[in-house]
Amino acid sequence: MHEMALMGDILNLVGTDARKNNIKKVKKVNLIVGDLSNALPDALELAFDVYKRQNIDFLDIHSELIIQKEAAKAVCTICGTEYIPEQKIAVCPMCHIPTGKLISGETFKVDSYEGD
Secondary structure: OOHHHHHHHHHHHHHHHHHHOOOOOEEEEEEEEEOOOOOOHHHHHHHHHHHHOOOOOOOOOOOEEEEEEEOOEEEEOOOOOEEOOOOOOOOOOOOOOOOEEEEEOOOEEEEEEEEO
């Protein structure tokens, strides 16, 4: 489960920034996770729960992880049809040619965090 490593990296980034800004406790971490980002939201939530129970100095048991899911969308570079791809390389439903360009759905980032 690579989500444990991903969450570890996220918490390192958030913790470093929180300390730099004199934030003692992070109450909420907001992530954006695209449908095609190769990260599973449920596994990220599980990993977050594991980390917050490990007595990390800037988290407590009440800290929350909020995940905003980003839908996958693609546009065909030939006919301009917008569609929802099931994978990164997808066949246009109109042209039946794999010429789609992803316009959303790959995002994986910390959008913000809140704390005291």
